[in-house]
Amino acid sequence: MFKTNNVTSRIFERQIRxxxxxxxxxxxxxxxxxxxxxxxxxxxxxxxxxxFKFTDDGQYFVCFSRNRQDLIVYRPxxxxxxxxxxxxxxxxxxxxxxxxxxxxxTQLYVKPLASCNELICKDFFLYMESNQFGIFAxxxxxxxxxxxxxxxxxxxxxxxxxxxxxxxLEDGFKLDEKVFHNDCVNLTHNMGAFLYDDLLAxxxxxxxxIHILQIRDSGNLVDVRAIGAYCRExxxxxxxxxxxxxxxxxxxxxxxxxxxxxxxxxxxxSGIKQRLxxxxxxxxxxxxxDQTQRVQCLKKKFYFHFxxxxxxxxxxxxxxxxxxxxxxxxxxxxxTEIVAFYQNAxxxxxxxxxxxxxxxxxxxxxxxxxNFISSHSNNIHALEQLKSMKNKATSISQFVKKMLSxxxxxxxxxxxxxxxxxxxxxxxxxxxxATDRPRQSTDHPIRFNSRRQGDILKFKIKTGPEFGSxxxxxxxxxxxxxxxxxxLALSFIQPSLFLPPSAVxxxxxx
Amino acid sequence: MMGSMLGDLxxxxxxxxxxxxxxxxxxxxxxxxxxxxxxxxxxxPPPDQxxxxxxxxxxIRNFYQRAEEKLRPKRxxxxxxxxxxxxxxxxxxxx
Numbered sequence: 001m002f003k004t005n006n007v008t009s010r011i012f013e014r015q016i017r018x019x020x021x022x023x024x025x026x027x028x029x030x031x032x033x034x035x036x037x038x039x040x041x042x043x044x045x046x047x048x049x050x051x052f053k054f055t056d057d058g059q060y061f062v063c064f065s066r067n068r069q070d071l072i073v074y075r076p077x078x079x080x081x082x083x084x085x086x087x088x089x090x091x092x093x094x095x096x097x098x099x100x101x102x103x104x105x106t107q108l109y110v111k112p113l114a115s116c117n118e119l120i121c122k123d124f125f126l127y128m129e130s131n132q133f134g135i136f137a138x139x140x141x142x143x144x145x146x147x148x149x150x151x152x153x154x155x156x157x158x159x160x161x162x163x164x165x166x167x168x169l170e171d172g173f174k175l176d177e178k179v180f181h182n183d184c185v186n187l188t189h190n191m192g193a194f195l196y197d198d199l200l201a202x203x204x205x206x207x208x209x210i211h212i213l214q215i216r217d218s219g220n221l222v223d224v225r226a227i228g229a230y231c232r233e234x235x236x237x238x239x240x241x242x243x244x245x246x247x248x249x250x251x252x253x254x255x256x257x258x259x260x261x262x263x264x265x266x267x268x269x270s271g272i273k274q275r276l277x278x279x280x281x282x283x284x285x286x287x288x289x290d291q292t293q294r295v296q297c298l299k300k301k302f303y304f305h306f307x308x309x310x311x312x313x314x315x316x317x318x319x320x321x322x323x324x325x326x327x328x329x330x331x332x333x334x335x336t337e338i339v340a341f342y343q344n345a346x347x348x349x350x351x352x353x354x355x356x357x358x359x360x361x362x363x364x365x366x367x368x369x370x371n372f373i374s375s376h377s378n379n380i381h382a383l384e385q386l387k388s389m390k391n392k393a394t395s396i397s398q399f400v401k402k403m404l405s406x407x408x409x410x411x412x413x414x415x416x417x418x419x420x421x422x423x424x425x426x427x428x429x430x431x432x433x434a435t436d437r438p439r440q441s442t443d444h445p446i447r448f449n450s451r452r453q454g455d456i457l458k459f460k461i462k463t464g465p466e467f468g469s470x471x472x473x474x475x476x477x478x479x480x481x482x483x484x485x486x487x488l489a490l491s492f493i494q495p496s497l498f499l500p501p502s503a504v505x506x507x508x509x510x
Numbered sequence: 511m512m513g514s515m516l517g518d519l520x521x522x523x524x525x526x527x528x529x530x531x532x533x534x535x536x537x538x539x540x541x542x543x544x545x546x547x548x549x550x551x552x553x554x555p556p557p558d559q560x561x562x563x564x565x566x567x568x569x570i571r572n573f574y575q576r577a578e579e580k581l582r583p584k585r586x587x588x589x590x591x592x593x594x595x596x597x598x599x600x601x602x603x604x605x
Contacts, residue, residue, distance in 0.1 A: 330573050340573040352572055359569035
């Protein structure tokens with residue numbers, strides 16, 4: 001759309017030229033080529049909090065206290081300062097009063113989140129943009145030697161109390177909570193939960209149940225469904241009311257390994273497993289009738305995908321699935337049918353992943369920016385990178401397995417910042433990317449080159465003055481938080497993954 | 511031959527372009543465009559056709575499609591003792 005690179009003439013062009021149909025957002029995003037966070041304030045004095053995340057609309061900056069008990073929320077602002085003297089505009093240095101954390105962030109409130117014996121799960125946060133609600137989690141410590149209780153499976157750790165909190169971020173008012181007792185929910189990086197519009201799905205690993213909760217506008221968390229033992233809401237009623245089944249119902253109690261025979265003599269398999277088994281059975285039956293016995297030995301954990309609320313729920317199995325075969329299942333919540341079932345190294349599933357990766361993100365219609373996050377399904381450069389990785393892989397099946405192990409994709413795990421848009425910028429994905437994780441940091445600055453303007457350097461993110469002196473050998477980790485809309489980013493340098501950052505830098509457009 | 515900028519492009523209705531006046535007034539020939547008419551109606555849309563957007567997204571559609579393909583019963587030897595082709599019969603054991 002733009003014929004020049006100069007921001008002023010682009011603004012004039014924008015007045016007279018209409019972008020091609022359906023590309024108005026893409027055209028607007030090209031202004032990010034002109035406004036880049038090229039100025040860095042190094043080693044900013046900031047409060048000793050655990051800085052976590054910007055909300056996806058850029059309104060709030062969520063942090064937790066170092067002791068993981070309190071929630072602290074800031075409002076991102078922009079710095080303003082006054083300068084006295086003759087040559088203010090050309091002054092390279094910012095006045096010292098501007099170079100502070102508080103110039104960019106205004107504290108809104110500090111609220112206690114976890115009670116005395118609980119800790120905040122510092123990798124878990126979901127944001128509901130329409131109401132500006134935030135979802136946090138706290139949990140007590142892991143119970144050693146957890147006993148199997150009614151319905152719980154063994155081999156999964158147990159926590160006495162896991163609480164999901166719903167907060168109104170505007171003022172930090174706690175709206176509601178949902179407690180899971182003696183349970184285990186995988187909360188790292190939002191793995192065990194998924195938010196879609198106003199529905200929140202939480203996987204209870206111990207009880208092998210998916211809890212669907214609705215977040216009402218009033219701020220109430222309402223139980224909608226619990227898929228696991230029973231698939232439909234009235235299943236339990238039906239089973240309970242059948243007198244001959246009264247003594248016999250129960251869930252399958254597995255131990256941690258696959259076994260060849262289910263305990264069918266004294267309990268029913270859980271409703272969802274029945275659906276899965278019957279699906280697999282029908283699939284195998286339609287191929288050949290020989291191996292129906294094989295069906296029985298597959299199940300332990302399975303994946304569900306959360307799409308729209310007439311269709312499935314995808315959640316993750318917990319630990320590493322290197323030894324155990326892992327599977328991916330698609331379940332229709334409304335018809336309570338399993339639609340698809342794949343082993344995690346299935347080529348067919350990989351093909352769908354390659355072509356329709358965006359749909360695995362299950363973005364709701366309300367968050368428009370989610371449609372513009374670069375993935376290998378919507379961006380040719382990302383796809384080329386994926387293909388070159390595939391060509392370089394020594395074993396295709398290992399490559400496929402590695403790619404598919406990221407399914408189902410974690411909710412709200414990618415930054416919507418346009419600086420990660422692969423059609424605008426080229427950057428080294430090993431050093432920085434839209435999924436924010438601490439990575440080994442490099443002494444060299446991270447370059448963001450332009451995709452469209454002949455690969456010229458647009459800006460650099462440097463995490464510190466080039467060290468190479470005293471602690472040149474020691475590895476450091478860096479991680480980055482980009483504001484979703486503004487040319488503003490924070491970088492954190494950690495000497496180790498378990499220690500708080502030793503330096504915080506602010507990168508912004510001066 | 512139409513002397514206008516339209517050249518000799520065809521039309522489906524010979525009465526089209528009857529209002530067209532040739533640019534050269536000294537050549538007042540009545541222009542009738544070459545008429546092409548479809549010889550069949552195989553490609554015309556059904557009269558009650560309504561085009562809507564598919565509610566399910568493409569990934570879900572794929573899952574359902576593949577599920578349907580897989581679950582469509584295929585021929586299994588043990589399931590259908592009677593042969594598909596009438597000309598072949600299983601050999602009956604003698605005595």
